[in-house]
Amino acid sequence: MIAEARKMLSDGLIVYLGLKDIDLRKYGFGSFNIWHQEQWNMNKTWKEQLAGNFDHPWVFLSTPTLHTKDTSTAPTGRQILEVETLVDYQELKTLQERSYTEYLKRKHQIAEKLLDIVEQKFIPNLRQHIELKVIGTATTNEDFVMAPKGNAYGAALWPNYLKSRLHGTTPFANFFWCNATSGWGGVYGTTNTGMSLYTQLTGDDFCPDITDEQLIAELPTHYPDQF
Ligand SMILES: Cc1cc2nc3c(=O)[nH]c(=O)nc-3n(C[C@H](O)[C@H](O)[C@H](O)COP(=O)(O)OP(=O)(O)OC[C@H]3O[C@@H](n4cnc5c(N)ncnc54)[C@H](O)[C@@H]3O)c2cc1C
Numbered sequence: 001m002i003a004e005a006r007k008m009l010s011d012g013l014i015v016y017l018g019l020k021d022i023d024l025r026k027y028g029f030g031s032f033n034i035w036h037q038e039q040w041n042m043n044k045t046w047k048e049q050l051a052g053n054f055d056h057p058w059v060f061l062s063t064p065t066l067h068t069k070d071t072s073t074a075p076t077g078r079q080i081l082e083v084e085t086l087v088d089y090q091e092l093k094t095l096q097e098r099s100y101t102e103y104l105k106r107k108h109q110i111a112e113k114l115l116d117i118v119e120q121k122f123i124p125n126l127r128q129h130i131e132l133k134v135i136g137t138a139t140t141n142e143d144f145v146m147a148p149k150g151n152a153y154g155a156a157l158w159p160n161y162l163k164s165r166l167h168g169t170t171p172f173a174n175f176f177w178c179n180a181t182s183g184w185g186g187v188y189g190t191t192n193t194g195m196s197l198y199t200q201l202t203g204d205d206f207c208p209d210i211t212d213e214q215l216i217a218e219l220p221t222h223y224p225d226q227f
Contacts, residue, residue, distance in 0.1 A: 009089035010050065011138030011150050015111045017081040018132030024063050024079050027123045034061040036121065050088045054113050060084040061118070078131065083114045089138040089150050096139050103139070111135045153185025168197040176201070 038056035039045055045058050062082040065074050074080050087110065096103040111133075119126045138150025155161050167183065168176050176197055180186065183193035199205050210218075 009138070009149050010046070010156075011087050011089040011092075011141075012084055012152050013087045013092075013107065013110055013135065013137045014082055014084040015114060016132075016134040016136070017083065017126075017130055018074065019079045019081055019126075019129045020077065020131045022079065022123075022129040024066060024081060024123075029061070029063045029066055029081075029122075031063075031067050033063075034122075035059075036061065036117070038117065046086060049086045052088065052091055054085070054110055057085045057110075057113065057117070059114055059117055061122070081118075081126075083111075083118055085110065085114055087138060092137050092139050093142075093150075107135050107137055151180075154180025154182075154190075157185065168193070168200050 036059040037045065038058070042058070045056060048055070049057055060083070062084075063080065064082065065079045092103060092106065095106050115126060123129075138152075141147040141150040141152060155165075165182060166177070168178060170177060178190070178193035178197040180190045183189045183196075195207070199207075
């Protein structure tokens with residue numbers, strides 16, 4: 001599967017929805033994410049999607065407005081739902097280069113398929129509550145943040161790439177780096193590389209020197225709403 005995936009470039013398509021007149025909690029959502037499979041064989045799912053077949057896609061659902069008590073994440077009374085799936089970078093890139101209209105059509109076609117599934121399996125009449133809809137793809141990541149090949153989590157997480165990652169220091173004098181590719185993808189992984197580099201450069205180890213047990217015991221005090 002890895003060899004096949006290397007021929008394709010696994011990437012993401014994400015639909016950001018601003019919703020009104022709905023409380024997602026009533027539909028089973030909360031401070032967690034949902035990984036929904038339309039079929040049990042995940043390798044089959046990835047293979048189909050990377051070949052452009054979205055009949056039984058994987059659907060990732062996240063509700064940022066339910067992950068925090070901070071009300072500034074959305075306008076009053078509104079909630080956010082993110083719906084994501086796997087796409088092949090090259091398919092969208094080729095379409096975009098050939099015709100922006102074709103690219104937009106394909107992007108919307110995949111997004112609508114995802115919304116069909118969300119309506120069937122999670123939120124009937126979801127579309128009636130959509131006030132804002134923004135669809136991003138691998139090429140959006142490339143166009144707006146110059147992410148090479150539209151990556152979302154830095155360099156591919158294949159074993160060889162993980163083994164040979166450059167951490168804070170590089171072969172170039174006075175050139176340091178911290179990002180998803182130097183450590184682990186995602187906000188946590190990226191932030192961690194920044195903290196490590198800070199400690200490495202300054203010697204200031206600002207993380208509290210406490211045991212896991214002490215840290216766990218302190219958590220409810222710091223994050224009372226999460227427990
Ligand atoms: C749609 C999407 C959803 C995601 N959801 C989550 C999530 O829910 N949880 C999670 O943990 N992670 C998530 N991630 C992953 C997470 O956002 C990334 O792993 C993280 O932001 C990577 O940080 P970074 O600093 O390495 O790169 P980036 O955040 O991409 O920062 C790189 C910066 O460098 C700039 N840049 C690029 N080239 C140049 C240049 N030549 N000169 C100057 N500036 C340049 C870019 O504009 C950009 O601002 C998501 C990613 C995407 C795309």
